[in-house]
Amino acid sequence: MKQLVREVKITGTGSYLPEKVITNEYLETKIDTNAAWIYENLGIKERRIAAENQATSDLASNAALNAIENAGLVVSDIDLIIVATATPDRLAPSTAAIVQDKIKAYNAVAFDIAAVCSGFLYGMSVASQYIATSVYDNVLVIGADTFSRITDWTRRDAVFFGDGAGAAIFSHGDKDEGFLAFRLYTDGRGKWNYTIPAGGSEIPSTHESVEQGLHFFQMNGREVYNTGTKVLPIAINQVLADTGLTVDDIDYMIPHQPSIKILQKTAEIIKLPWEKVLTNMDKYANTSGGTIPILLDESNRSGKLHRGSTLLFAAVGSGWTYGASILRWS
Secondary structure (H helix, E strand, C coil), X not given: CEEECCCEEEEEEEEECCCEEEEHHHHHCCCCCCHHHHHHHHCCCEEEECCCCCCHHHHHHHHHHHHHHHCCCCHHHCCEEEEECCCCCCCCCCHHXXXXXXXXXXXXXXXXXXXXXXXXXXXXXXXXXXXXXXXXXXXXXXXXXXXXXXXXXXXXHHHCECEEEEEEEEEECCCCXXXXXXXXXXXXXXXXXXXXXXXCCCCCCCHHHHHCCCCCCEECHHHHXXXXXXXXXXXXXXXXXXXXXXXXXXXXXXXXXXXXXXXXXXXXXXCCCHHHECCCHHHHCEXXXXXXXXXXXXXXXXXXXXXXXXXXXEEEECCCEEEEEEEECC
């Protein structure tokens, strides 16, 4: 179902990346891979890895505080905290509740969203509904993941992911600014193509599940590519139709960072010039829920975004979950 949104805008952005860097060349010394192949096919040169004493909530809290400061607010102004993550600190309580305590935003309601790489896009949609209906005034949405904790660093697919967090503040806007529309989708038939088998109620944690590596992610890379290049154009074209815009009206696409090949193929299908597609996977790899808000924050702070810029967001993640949104920057 389409969601048309009015008078909801982003008033601040923030991000946080851990200090530790792992390059493709380093991974060449550890696993059967090739640095040049990784960059050519995935667009990745290096990724950031959280320190041993850093949990997802630590990355999220740093990004949150940066976003609150950028919006000109204080933590007591925040009414709701949404954390989009596939790597929560614990199964309970929510990572959002832990973040609330760490940044001392005790006025805020807090909960998590689990949509993996589409998580921040889903969180943006939820936040927009709360603002549009005047339930809350300031909503903090965070995308944060520490995929290094669920990566088997002896396998070739260890090259895909990195750790990081991004955040944005959603507040009331004026007419003709802010979000214009969302399109969100889920197709549970794709649930096996990217999954973390153990640790939940289906396969509880045991010595056997650990020994079998069932707490690491498992991914069918070919299906991720095939699905991404199929569903992203569908979601994008639908949200363009909802708003009456064309691809020529888009100033920048700020997508999830699955791989350079997926984004190049998507841009080709929707006929969006490649120079309008923003990426940072060369520096950070795929940070899952963190990809869109990290890239948004970099674009905001670099001065790339201007009042009236029309931004297209798009993501595809495990589930399958996918969608797109259009925002007029203010």
